[in-house]
Amino acid sequence: MRNNNYSSRCLIISFFAISILQACSSSPTNSRYNQTQDSAPTFKYDAINAEEPTPTYVEYNVWTSRPYEIRGQYYTPMQTGKGYQANGNASWYGQKFHGHKTANGEVFDMFELTAAHKTLPLPSFVRVTNKQNNKTIVVRVNDRGPFHDNRIIDLSYAAAKKLDFRDNGVAPVHIEVIHVDESGLVTIGNKTQTQDKKNASVMVASAPSLPKVAKTILPVKKPNADPSAYERASGLFVQVMAMADGDKAKDLAKGIGDLLQQPTHIPKIENLYRLRIGPLENEQSATKVIKDLKNIGFDKAFAIDLSPK
The missing domain is CATH 2.40.40.10 (RlpA-like domain)
Known part of the structure; x- marks a missing residue:
């Protein structure tokens, strides 16, 4: 049942991704960015x-x-x-x-x-x-x-x-x-x-x-992250879910990240890979992300504030 749910969600993500790409292709080019001037994030970042x-x-x-x-x-x-x-x-x-x-x-x-x-x-x-x-x-x-x-x-x-x-x-x-x-x-x-x-x-x-070279661009290899570093990460995140399978977490992170146009992080904490979206600008952004996630079947997503207290 768990595998079926995972596959269903992947199909849902693919469907919504295609819909969004089609919508973007018909949007005027001057609406690509929400800001006219570039800026730093609205929260303190280390x-x-x-x-x-x-x-x-x-x-x-x-x-x-x-x-x-x-x-x-x-x-x-x-x-x-x-x-x-x-x-x-x-x-x-x-x-x-x-x-x-x-x-x-x-x-x-x-x-x-x-x-x-x-x-x-x-x-x-x-x-x-x-x-x-x-x-x-x-x-x-x-x-x-x-x-x-x-x-x-x-x-x-x-x-x-x-x-x-x-x-x-x-x-x-x-x-x-x-x-x-x-x-x-x-x-x-x-x-x-x-x-x-x-x-x-x-x-x-x-x-x-080095791995045997494939005929495609190889992904960047990063060292294993210290889970405590993620726990100390500053900012507001939305946690989508936690799972034991790291490969499935990465697959979902890529699909969700591309779909929502948001960065994703997958810290491993207490033997579970926690799929998180963020850091996000503010609570309004987090609310919107949670709503978008519910629309594609992730109804247990919740906000998590990792800002320094």
Whole structure:
């Protein structure tokens, strides 16, 4: 019975997702964003628990590498980012774009360490160093932009917080692509891993641990999260359900996240995977999410406030 319920819900999610996509295709383009100006989230957010992505080998993807045009300017994406490094200004984007599709079809989550670049392959892994304070993080490039002459990369809100330039809006940075060959050889900027052992500040998947390469883009592998980190996460969430099967939880999270255009989290607490949506802006947003979930059969969803007391 449990498997039948799970399958039924997956079918319901698929049906509603198709309906929403059809509705979106007929909507005017100027209604895509609810905000006219970008902003930070409306609640206090600490990026300390934001996890850096682990670079892995990624197959070249023709679909995300097609030339494109923005405001009369034509861009041709690179076939490989190997050896790429640059200096310039970084900006950040957040609430306005949160929950909307990125250039490679993912959903933008301003609380993940991601970035946008005009021509790097999607996805790419980039080490970003804030030249004002020498803070460094690794981000995953999954979007296009920024379309300003004086900026080379657009970082997520969480990434800007980690690099400590959220309040300034723009910061001078040095960026280096972390490229992993199919054999597992790593190049950071214009140096291979063996040349850069002393200075490399990122952990990458070593050759023996890399999976057999598929003919598709491989998902980013993240280390297992500490459940206590999720318990300390700040913000308002809606918990959809809890289950023992992690794979089913991930499948449902992807379907629900795409359908509702909201970020999802699956902390494992007390041997159960807790499927949660959020962080959300406010109680009104949580109420709407709960209503949407009930419409597709998840009538036991409830709000959970993990904000500091």
